[in-house]
Amino acid sequence: MTRSLSSASVVPPPAAAPALIEAHGLGVRRDGRWLVRNVSVSVRPGEIVTLIGPNGSGKSTTVKALLGVLSADEGRVGRRAGLKVGYVPQKLAVDWTLPLTVERMMRLVVNHPRAAIEESLAATGVSHLLGAEMRNLSGGEFQRVLLARAIAGRPDLLVLDEPVQGVDFNGEVALYELIGRIRRQTGCGILLVSHDLHIVMAETDTVICLNGHVCCQGSPRLVAESDEYARLFGPRARGALAVYAHHHDHAHLPDGRVVSVDIDGRVHDHLHDAACGCDGEGSAPSDHPDHHNNHHHHHHGHAQSRPPREAGGGAA
Amino acid sequence: MFAEFFLRALVAGLGVALVSGPLGCFVIWRRMAYFGETMAHASLLGVSLGLLLDLPLPPTVFATAVLVALALLGLERLGGLSTDALLGILAHASLALGLVAAALVPNLRVDLMSFLFGDILAVTWFDVAVVFGGGLSALAVLALFWRQLLASTVSPEIASAEGLKPGIARLILVVLVAAIVAVSIKIVGVLLITAMLVIPAATARRIAPSPEAMAVASSVCGMAAVVAGLFASLNFDLPPGPAIVAAALLVFLASLAVPRRLIMGNR
Numbered sequence: 001m002t003r004s005l006s007s008a009s010v011v012p013p014p015a016a017a018p019a020l021i022e023a024h025g026l027g028v029r030r031d032g033r034w035l036v037r038n039v040s041v042s043v044r045p046g047e048i049v050t051l052i053g054p055n056g057s058g059k060s061t062t063v064k065a066l067l068g069v070l071s072a073d074e075g076r077v078g079r080r081a082g083l084k085v086g087y088v089p090q091k092l093a094v095d096w097t098l099p100l101t102v103e104r105m106m107r108l109v110v111n112h113p114r115a116a117i118e119e120s121l122a123a124t125g126v127s128h129l130l131g132a133e134m135r136n137l138s139g140g141e142f143q144r145v146l147l148a149r150a151i152a153g154r155p156d157l158l159v160l161d162e163p164v165q166g167v168d169f170n171g172e173v174a175l176y177e178l179i180g181r182i183r184r185q186t187g188c189g190i191l192l193v194s195h196d197l198h199i200v201m202a203e204t205d206t207v208i209c210l211n212g213h214v215c216c217q218g219s220p221r222l223v224a225e226s227d228e229y230a231r232l233f234g235p236r237a238r239g240a241l242a243v244y245a246h247h248h249d250h251a252h253l254p255d256g257r258v259v260s261v262d263i264d265g266r267v268h269d270h271l272h273d274a275a276c277g278c279d280g281e282g283s284a285p286s287d288h289p290d291h292h293n294n295h296h297h298h299h300h301g302h303a304q305s306r307p308p309r310e311a312g313g314g315a316a
Numbered sequence: 317m318f319a320e321f322f323l324r325a326l327v328a329g330l331g332v333a334l335v336s337g338p339l340g341c342f343v344i345w346r347r348m349a350y351f352g353e354t355m356a357h358a359s360l361l362g363v364s365l366g367l368l369l370d371l372p373l374p375p376t377v378f379a380t381a382v383l384v385a386l387a388l389l390g391l392e393r394l395g396g397l398s399t400d401a402l403l404g405i406l407a408h409a410s411l412a413l414g415l416v417a418a419a420l421v422p423n424l425r426v427d428l429m430s431f432l433f434g435d436i437l438a439v440t441w442f443d444v445a446v447v448f449g450g451g452l453s454a455l456a457v458l459a460l461f462w463r464q465l466l467a468s469t470v471s472p473e474i475a476s477a478e479g480l481k482p483g484i485a486r487l488i489l490v491v492l493v494a495a496i497v498a499v500s501i502k503i504v505g506v507l508l509i510t511a512m513l514v515i516p517a518a519t520a521r522r523i524a525p526s527p528e529a530m531a532v533a534s535s536v537c538g539m540a541a542v543v544a545g546l547f548a549s550l551n552f553d554l555p556p557g558p559a560i561v562a563a564a565l566l567v568f569l570a571s572l573a574v575p576r577r578l579i580m581g582n583r
Contacts, residue, residue, distance in 0.1 A: 031395075067477040087477035094470060098345045099524050108467045109478045159477065
């Protein structure tokens with residue numbers, strides 16, 4: 001069932017450069033069950049790799065094992081010596097007993113200079129929140145601060161686990177634009193976990209479709225056309241991707257907002273069907289809650305009846 | 317000015333409050349209050365073992381507390397039971413074994429009650445030296461690893477992904493809590509030591525705009541409670557350990573009256 005599609009037909013960014021981080025045959029086992037198995041991923045400088053997959057398909061687990069947050073039970077993980085990582089985890093709750101301003105949060109791991117902090121917050125559009133308490137932020141503000149924190153140190157590798165959760169649609173487009181811009185400006189590699197297929201596709205070089213293992217991988221279009229993808233997400237998702245690819249080919253707009261305006265009501269709805277069908281993974285306050293009702297439809301015809309669940313954070 | 321015993325008590329109490337301030341912040345941030353309780357009970361077991369085997373008390377108490385803490389980490393790794401349940405087992409098993417061991421000591425010379433509620437007025441200069449030796453070492457470790465400890469508390473995942481070691485941070489905090497409990501058992505006693513960790517830190521939360529400010533404010537609140545409690549004990553003939561904790565409670569209640577607009581860090 002695992003078939004790797006070649007990504008040779010698209011322009012792979014500096015493919016010659018050695019990988020920043022890579023895993024071969026990665027497997028994570030908890031309580032006698034494989035959460036993910038036989039996953040191979042690599043991210044090179046300047047490359048955006050996007051992990052997609054249904055709820056509980058092991059996307060976050062894969063990312064955590066790759067970063068060494070979880071220990072892998074199988075396979076090999078390698079990272080370039082001295083690799084600087086910026087990480088936005090999928091879940092983060094700041095205990096209310098901990099007084100933590102945005103400014104202090106920015107200096108959590110490294111004591112960045114004030115200018116770098118202000119610059120990053122400006123880039124994610126939350127400069128005005130510098131003195132605010134983390135626990136008073138809305139979901140979208142919180143994510144923007146986390147992203148600002150992750151980029152403040154100019155990392156070699158940016159790992160973003162559902163970075164736009166809780167961000168409204170326009171903000172989502174703007175944040176994805178920003179992520180693309182960061183890649184172009186700094187040449188860092190980016191590993192993205194996404195529940196939001198259609199927008200991610202714009203900047204992504206390689207899509208990896210996970211469902212406990214790698215179902216298929218390659219350029220967004222190759223993945224969209226593959227049978228595995230259709231089997232995993234249903235034929236409707238394939239249509240959504242095709243719509244997107246169309247836009248991508250013709251528009252190449254640097255400004256994502258224009259694209260989102262461009263997409264009329266019908267297509268817009270359609271895209272969101274697909275996005276929600278791929279993943280309903282607790283993606284906090286969604287701005288389109290009604291679409292989550294469609295969730296189940298897309299899993300029909302799937303070979304594996306019980307996909308493994310993601311590790312809840314069992315390791316202390 | 318004061319009798320020397322009172323001066324010794326004051327100095328020892330201030331030493332405990334100084335260290336339990338910042339450490340207590342981590343205890344409440346990481347929800348380790350029950351862990352502190354367990355360390356206190358393990359300390360009682362340590363006292364009994366020290367008396368039974370005729371070993372010097374401070375190192376024996378510290379070693380016992382650390383062993384119980386490591387047992388907890390090991391049992392957690394084994395899985396199957398929640399940390400809460402494991403703490404329940406270890407805390408009360410330590411207490412029971414401590415009392416059993418104490419009963420086996422021939423000609424018990426010390427009053428075990430003094431370890432339950434502390435006997436701060438009976439501390440010797442040696443005890444004071446132990447408090448400051450252990451306490452200042454603990455403060456130095458906290459200062460040295462502050463960023464590491466705080467980052468691991470806010471998000472072990474970010475800390476780990478970005479090159480820190482949250483596992484080590486956790487071990488450091490566990491050992492420090494064991495140390496502070498072991499050195500202060502004679503001051504406020506097994507039953508009240510967790511209060512000295514939790515109450516001043518909770519008080520500081522009301523007024524502190526940052527984690528660092530909260531650590532300092534927590535020390536100050538604890539030290540104020542020690543001074544107030546000891547003087548109350550002297551003037552009204554109250555048991556000093558409970559008087560200190562009661563004073564800490566009063567400071568906490570007073571902090572609740574601080575108007576919300578004066579609490580910094582709130583938008």
